[in-house]
Amino acid sequence: xxxxxxxxxxxxxxxxxxxxxxxxxxxxxxxxxxxxxxxxxxxxxxxxxxxxxxxxxxxxxxxxxxxxxxxxxxxxxxxxxxxxxxxxxxxxxxxxxxxxxxxxxxxxxxxxxxxxxxxxxxxxxxxxxxxxxxxxxxxxxxxxxxxxxxxxxxxxxxxxxxxxxxxxxxxxxxxxxxxxxxx
Numbered sequence: 728x729x730x731x732x733x734x735x736x737x738x739x740x741x742x743x744x745x746x747x748x749x750x751x752x753x754x755x756x757x758x759x760x761x762x763x764x765x766x767x768x769x770x771x772x773x774x775x776x777x778x779x780x781x782x783x784x785x786x787x788x789x790x791x792x793x794x795x796x797x798x799x800x801x802x803x804x805x806x807x808x809x810x811x812x813x814x815x816x817x818x819x820x821x822x823x824x825x826x827x828x829x830x831x832x833x834x835x836x837x838x839x840x841x842x843x844x845x846x847x848x849x850x851x852x853x854x855x856x857x858x859x860x861x862x863x864x865x866x867x868x869x870x871x872x873x874x875x876x877x878x879x880x881x882x883x884x885x886x887x888x889x890x891x892x893x894x895x896x897x898x899x900x901x902x903x904x905x906x907x908x909x910x
Contacts, residue, residue, distance in 0.1 A: 729788055731786045732784070732785050732833045735782045740768055746795065746817065755851055755854065755876070758883070775798075780798045781798050782796075783837070785821070785826045785829060797813075798814075799811065809844040811846050812846070812848070813831060815830050815831055822856070827857075831860060835890070838892055845890070850886040853883070866888035867889060867890070869887040871887070
């Protein structure tokens with residue numbers, strides 16, 4: 728399926744809210760128990776884009792939003808400013824079609840060009856599909872926390888995966904570059 732990966736906009740928030748709501752209500756990628764409404768998802772979107780992080784959407788030829796992804800701070804302490812965490816959510820009908828990989832590859836490119844040096848994936852529910860897409864994009868297993876969430880009547884594990892961006896930690900960062908000014 729051909730998709731266009733582009734910046735997400737406020738006009739996409741209703742579709743993003745529906746995709747995320749399905750993931751919250753039926754999946755284990757998010758450890759939220761109640762799906763947020765459009766107003767809350769708008770607030771979250773704005774908080775991410777206002778800091779200059781990429782927030783992108785995959786759209787079909789008929790303009791249907793099939794998935795979205797964004798990067799955000801892994802932690803807010805200043806020494807973490809070179810590290811971003813990715814988040815990817817797909818509509819049920821878009822899963823298994825390479826759309827998650829397309830979103831992740833674009834997110835990697837954008838975060839690298841912004842000067843970030845590491846990307847981490849926090850895989851809720853230790854989802855095999857999410858682990859596979861991250862592995863296919865160059866992420867390595869960085870750890871597993873067992874029984875970290877309880878949802879849908881079961882204990883869930885969390886898997887951490889990591890990938891260097893650009894020079895990673897092989898060179899010193901440019902302290903005047905974009906990520907340094909984000910905190």
